[in-house]
Amino acid sequence: MKHILVTGGAGYIGSHACKALAQAGYxxxxxxxxxxxxxxxxxxxxxxxxxxxxxxxxxEVFAKYEPAAVMHFAALSQxxxxxxxxxxxxxxxxxxxxxxxxxxxxxxxxxxxxxxxxATYGDQDNVVLNEDSAxxxxxxxxxxxxxxxxxxxxFQAAYGLNHVIFRYFNVAGADPxxxxxxxxxxxxxxxxxxxDAIDGKRDGLTVFGTDYDTPDGTCIRDYVHVCDLVDAHxxxxxxxxxxxxxxxxxxxxxxxxxxxxxxxxxxxxTNRPVPYSVGPRRAGDCTKLVSGxxxxxxxxxxxxxxxxxxxxIADAWRWHQNGHYEK
Ligand code: UDP
Numbered sequence: 001m002k003h004i005l006v007t008g009g010a011g012y013i014g015s016h017a018c019k020a021l022a023q024a025g026y027x028x029x030x031x032x033x034x035x036x037x038x039x040x041x042x043x044x045x046x047x048x049x050x051x052x053x054x055x056x057x058x059x060e061v062f063a064k065y066e067p068a069a070v071m072h073f074a075a076l077s078q079x080x081x082x083x084x085x086x087x088x089x090x091x092x093x094x095x096x097x098x099x100x101x102x103x104x105x106x107x108x109x110x111x112x113x114x115x116x117x118x119a120t121y122g123d124q125d126n127v128v129l130n131e132d133s134a135x136x137x138x139x140x141x142x143x144x145x146x147x148x149x150x151x152x153x154x155f156q157a158a159y160g161l162n163h164v165i166f167r168y169f170n171v172a173g174a175d176p177x178x179x180x181x182x183x184x185x186x187x188x189x190x191x192x193x194x195x196d197a198i199d200g201k202r203d204g205l206t207v208f209g210t211d212y213d214t215p216d217g218t219c220i221r222d223y224v225h226v227c228d229l230v231d232a233h234x235x236x237x238x239x240x241x242x243x244x245x246x247x248x249x250x251x252x253x254x255x256x257x258x259x260x261x262x263x264x265x266x267x268x269x270t271n272r273p274v275p276y277s278v279g280p281r282r283a284g285d286c287t288k289l290v291s292g293x294x295x296x297x298x299x300x301x302x303x304x305x306x307x308x309x310x311x312x313i314a315d316a317w318r319w320h321q322n323g324h325y326e327k
Contacts, residue, residue, distance in 0.1 A: 003027045004237070005067040005109075007052065007100060008074030009045075010037025013115065013171060013226055015180045017071055018044040020230040026237075029065050031058070032074060038325035041180050052096030055103055062107035069111035069237055070104050072097065078188045079119070079139050083284045086140035093144035098151055105159045111240040112152065112163040113233055118222070118252065118289045120146040120167060125213075128292030131167070131248045139284035149248075156246050164236035169222035169252030169291050171229055173312035174319035181319030182226070190221075190262060191313065195320040198272050205274060207259050209281035212288075218259035220288040222252035225306040225315070235300040249300060252291025253307045265309040270317055 004021055008014035009030025014037070018028035022044035030042045033051040046065075050057035052074055075093050076082070082089045104112060119142030120135045127133060137143040155161040172191045174181030182192050190205075197205040210217040232251050239247070257265075263274045296302040306312065 001025065001027050002068040003029050003065040005029050005031055005061065005065065005070045007031045007070070007072045008037060010034060010039060010041050010047070011073060012182045012184065013229065014071075014073035015041035015043075016175060016226045017073065017230040017233050018042070019175060019180065020227070020234055021045075021071075024234050029061070029067060031061055036076075036184065038183060040325035041183075043179060052092070052100050055099050058100060058103040059106070062103060062109065066107075067109055069113060069240060070100070070109060071113045071233060071237075072100060073115050075115070075145070077141060079141055079284045080188060080282055082139045082141035082144075089140040089144045093141075094147045094151075097148040101151055101155055101161065105155060105161055110160055110162050111237070112161055113236050113240070114148065114152060114163055114165045116145045116149055116165050116167045117142060118167050118169045118250070118291065119286070120149070121289065123286040125287070129250065129290065130293035131250055131295055138286060141284075152246070162240050163246045164239055165248040166229075166232060166236065167248065167250050168229060169224055169250070169289060171226050172223045173225040173227065173306060173315040174323070175227065176306070176315050176318075178319055178323055181323045182316065183323070183325050190259065191266075191316050192320065194263065194266050194274055195270075195317055197275050198266065198270050199320065203275070205263070205276040206279040207263075207276055208279055208285060210278050211281070214258055214287060216258050216260045219285055220256040220258050220290060222254065222256050222290040223262075223307065223309060223312055224252055224304060225312050228304040228307050232296055232300060232302045235302055239300060247299070249296040250291040250293040251296060253304050254291050254294070256288060256290035257309060262309065266313050269310055269313040
């Protein structure tokens with residue numbers, strides 16, 4: 001069976017990718033420093049603890065498993081933190097990824113799947129965001145991901161490192177079987193924070209700004225179910241294994257929902273009120289991020305199956321009530 005090296009496999013998206021890989025007949029090897037990941041989430045293949053910056057450790061893991069491909073999820077990914085501590089984002093995300101990419105090439109592995117972000121586009125009023133849109137990130141998170149995309153292009157040209165870049169929109173939901181889910185400490189993402197507020201685990205949700213140029217004044221995002229997202233990664237892996245050209249794909253549904261709309265849907269799904277108050281804008285937030293591309297559908301054959309707000313919130317709610325990890 002083929003091994004796939006999954007960096008960040010102990011994290012939210014990485015652990016769902018490991019489950020999908022195992023179901024598709026691969027052996028996912030999780031490489032994670034457990035700074036933000038959870039060993040409890042590593043359930044579908046071997047675990048190797050290590051840091052992206054640790055080249056010797058990476059070399060050891062590549063030699064041990066001879067992975068057919070790398071799926072690279074490990075990253076710092078919070079917009080607020082990226083604004084206040086940009087150096088950590090450049091160091092961990094860019095230097096860490098460069099170390100991983102160099103180790104990949106040195107090990108003779110030539111297939112690389114990278115999790116990038118719609119945050120690389122930045123705020124572009126009335127522009128349809130497709131893969132050819134200009135990239136003007138507003139924060140060090142998006143900027144660091146854009147830089148890694150550039151590194152991959154250079155390594156393709158120099159060493160033939162074939163890669164698929166996925167630019168995620170907003171990922172939500174959880175494994176419908178409840179084995180794994182979203183669990184960040186601290187939590188900064190809208191859906192889990194809202195479920196905490198509904199559940200009384202925190203005082204209430206703060207809506208970051210109601211003065212944006214949108215119909216209800218709150219930011220608009222394109223939410224995609226984590227299981228749909230990782231399905232695309234399996235298709236991306238197939239794409240590379242078929243020897244197709246390196247390619248960028250947006251992963252979003254093309255439908256945008258405001259923060260207030262997410263609150264309304266959460267009320268309906270959980271049948272409980274959402275305690276919230278209105279606060280100031282969060283630095284680094286874009287007004288609207290919605291995918292305008294169907295490239296993943298037309299070229300990869302990807303179909304989003306669980307990405308309605310109702311299903312995403314219902315799956316997240318089920319996990320939220322029963323699931324958590326311990327250090
Ligand atoms: N948001 C909010 N309150 C929160 C967390 C998030 O109003 O406590 C908003 C945020 O401003 C953005 C949307 O919810 O418009 C999604 O934010 P999240 O951090 O989940 O993802 P991001 O878009 O930053 O990747």
